[in-house]
Amino acid sequence: MSAAPCLEISNLSATLPSGMRVLRSVSLKIAPGEVHALVGESGAGKSMIGKAVLGVLPTSVRIVEGDMLLEGTRLGALSPKARRALIGARTALIPQDPLTALNPSRRIGPQITDRLIRILGWSASKAESRIRRLLDEVQIREPGRVVGCYPHELSGGMRQRVLIAAAFAAEPRLIVADEPTTALDVTVQKQILRLIADLQREHGTAILFVTHDLGVVAKISQKVSVLYAGMVVEEADTTALFAAPQHPYTRALMAATPRYTDPYASLLPVDAAVLAGLAGEVAEADRAWRPVHA
């Protein structure tokens, strides 16, 4: 039963030029075909982990310790070129803001076939027919018309569908979804979540799902890591986490999240003692930490 994890991150630390750690010995494992949510508030490092996996960290952030294994291959052991080729072939990204992720001056079609043709070396006709099929799968009614559109001609929901199609097109083993529904209206968000869940199941794709919304976590993921200040404070099966959150911060986040079904037991401010406890944990982690290799 112990299939190799699709992604395994162990003890990953990254620093800013000042020496401050933005990721603090992060470890997590994603099984093939599993949706693993990274949840936390701004600055918790959740997007940073996604960027580290895709090899697109800002130049100021340096990985100083730890390993990332993509389907058993140690990313750190590869040459930059081989690493990019592997990441390009096995992973994909669903970004937060579909408008900034798309080039405004190019038509949809060539933008999303580019990756298949240039990085994966597919023929133009193969890439095109693949994209048409995927656009069909993401329930875009007239794929033929949409590929000829410019991004501004599509609604936010449509643009996000296009990017989801593009992400699944090359059959990646792992998709990093970075707040893919944050910019959308709730009714559209629900459709998009459903679409991601359906495609993910049919294609057997693992997803690293970055979000700040515990509601979205509950609906989409099987596993979840709760982050604070670049530290995983709690990792659990999603069902277990919502049944019995262990860490005080997880409990505080849940109590702070508004729920229309229970207005007065939600939207509760985070207790100062919880934040003080977290600050203590961060300080403790940093005191004990010495980079193994720099």
Place this chain on the structure above:
Amino acid sequence: MPDALITVRGLKVALPDMTRKPLFGRAPMAEILKGLDFELPKNSITGIVGESGSGKSTLGRALVRLIEPSAGSVTFDGRDITHLSDAELKPLRRDLQMIFQDPMSSLNPRRTIGSIIAAPLKQNGMGDNLRERVAEALRRVGLPVNFAMRYRHELSGGQRQRVGIARALALSPKFVLADEIVSGLDVSTQAQVLTLLERLAGEMGLTVAFISHDLSVIRRLCRQVIVMRQGEIVEAGPTDELFGDPKQAYTRELIAAIPLPEIDPDWLRAKPLAAAN
């Protein structure tokens, strides 16, 4: 009907549609609000909810007369303000205040927090005892008085939004428009800012129009709700009734689309327009 501070009748707003503007000449007008009727009762928070493009922010702007309606009327405290000139509006401004969505862009980066809060006081003839008034405004929102010396970039997101609230409330207004004031904040900060607004609105007897896309927040904060879609009111009523027994399919759909932080394997599968019965 409880005492209304603001009464809106047949409100229409048309704005130039810049997406259809010819290279030369005027943009054609697009009707954003298509005839709205409602009241905002005194001393209570009314939620205005809708998806993007529903016209909720345009409605807010018309309420505080940042834009002039093209038809219908807005009555504030017994006075028709629909077509008042800027000069005529001036004495009313201290009673019609706004808290903005993004406290980063609504606070001047080059002025101290103290002078940002003082500006509307001076504008509205409350320039005496400025130092004391600013200190009082800061204390009210739970910020240390020495924050008056700081600049916006030295503050966290939640602190900035407190400054936005302090500035709006420094004038002791009758009406406050709060347009998506927590949508840029983290959940933990959001809770603090909302409980602050709730407490102050109660203490100061404010009438608040709380514009938001988040029905869960509205459920907690507002006594009544107006649901908008494409420039029209879909449904309006007391919060408890609207959530307990939503009459319109669209309202039910909006509520059902909220992902609650609890396990529900059927939620994703449920049809978008699942009729309640």
